[in-house]
Amino acid sequence: MGSQSEDDDFPASSDASLLQDDIRVGSRRERLGLFSRIAIPWWLHLLLLALSLTFLITGIALRIDDGSHCPGDWYPMIGHHPPLKTVRFDGSFDRSSSFKGPPSPSVDAAWAKILPVGGMSIPETVFQTLNASRFASKVPDIAGGGRLALFEAIHQIHCVKSLWMSTYPDYYVDEYKFSQEEPEEWREHMDHCADMLRQKLMCDADATLLTYNWIKNHYGPHPNFNVQHKCRDYDRILEEAERHKVDGSLFPKGYFIRPTDTSVVDFEEPPFDPEASE
Numbered sequence: 001m002g003s004q005s006e007d008d009d010f011p012a013s014s015d016a017s018l019l020q021d022d023i024r025v026g027s028r029r030e031r032l033g034l035f036s037r038i039a040i041p042w043w044l045h046l047l048l049l050a051l052s053l054t055f056l057i058t059g060i061a062l063r064i065d066d067g068s069h070c071p072g073d074w075y076p077m078i079g080h081h082p083p084l085k086t087v088r089f090d091g092s093f094d095r096s097s098s099f100k101g102p103p104s105p106s107v108d109a110a111w112a113k114i115l116p117v118g119g120m121s122i123p124e125t126v127f128q129t130l131n132a133s134r135f136a137s138k139v140p141d142i143a144g145g146g147r148l149a150l151f152e153a154i155h156q157i158h159c160v161k162s163l164w165m166s167t168y169p170d171y172y173v174d175e176y177k178f179s180q181e182e183p184e185e186w187r188e189h190m191d192h193c194a195d196m197l198r199q200k201l202m203c204d205a206d207a208t209l210l211t212y213n214w215i216k217n218h219y220g221p222h223p224n225f226n227v228q229h230k231c232r233d234y235d236r237i238l239e240e241a242e243r244h245k246v247d248g249s250l251f252p253k254g255y256f257i258r259p260t261d262t263s264v265v266d267f268e269e270p271p272f273d274p275e276a277s278e
Contacts, residue, residue, distance in 0.1 A: 077151075121146040
């Protein structure tokens with residue numbers, strides 16, 4: 001009987017041990033399950049937060065443009081300058097415009113209003129971001145220092161006006177006289193303006209679509225140039241140019257000339273390479 005009792009005790013003890021192991025395993029599983037239910041949502045929240053911050057920082061970095069793209073929405077001296085104005089171009093041949101001929105004092109006044117005379121001064125900190133010639137002209141301290149600059153849009157409008165004026169030699173007598181006395185220099189100026197405008201138009205590569213209409217007494221479709229565009233605000237250019245213009249009244253000739261108290265680097269032509277020194 002005693003032997004039977006010992007045999008009976010062994011399996012009983014083994015079953016108890018297995019039961020305790022099952023309890024311990026079950027307890028660990030319950031703890032892991034509880035941890036998973038609590039931790040996984042937090043990890044997912046942290047992952048989503050990290051992704052959100054990444055997108056936010058990337059978006060900010062993309063908006064802080066250095067102005068090197070063509071075209072861009074951010075420019076030195078003027079800041080954020082996107083095409084926000086909706087404008088329908090007036091492209092009809094026979095429609096009047098303040099800037100069309102025949103030339104007159106009122107037409108000249110309209111052109112003068114969008115073409116300020118003289119350059120402006122830009123801070124050295126702005127100049128260092130331009131990738132321009134390192135020997136660019138400096139504005140004398142008496143006029144505020146900095147570097148002499150001009151908005152490209154103003155130069156482009158100047159070129160448009162110069163080409164337009166050349167078609168009215170009887171009215172713009174002085175310009176015509178110059179073209180006759182200095183034909184090579186005048187032709188270089190006209191070629192320069194035409195090619196600068198070509199480069200600008202190809203750079204912008206306006207993909208706006210114009211359509212065609214049937215016009216009385218025309219056998220073929222006629223292009224309709226009255227096309228809607230998104231435009232930047234040219235008035236902002238004029239405002240900034242006025243705000244930072246160099247005061248010509250500070251100089252005897254109305255503009256500053258080559259300094260005599262410091263040396264400058266001379267070029268045959270304005271350098272194409274920003275690092276050029278001769």
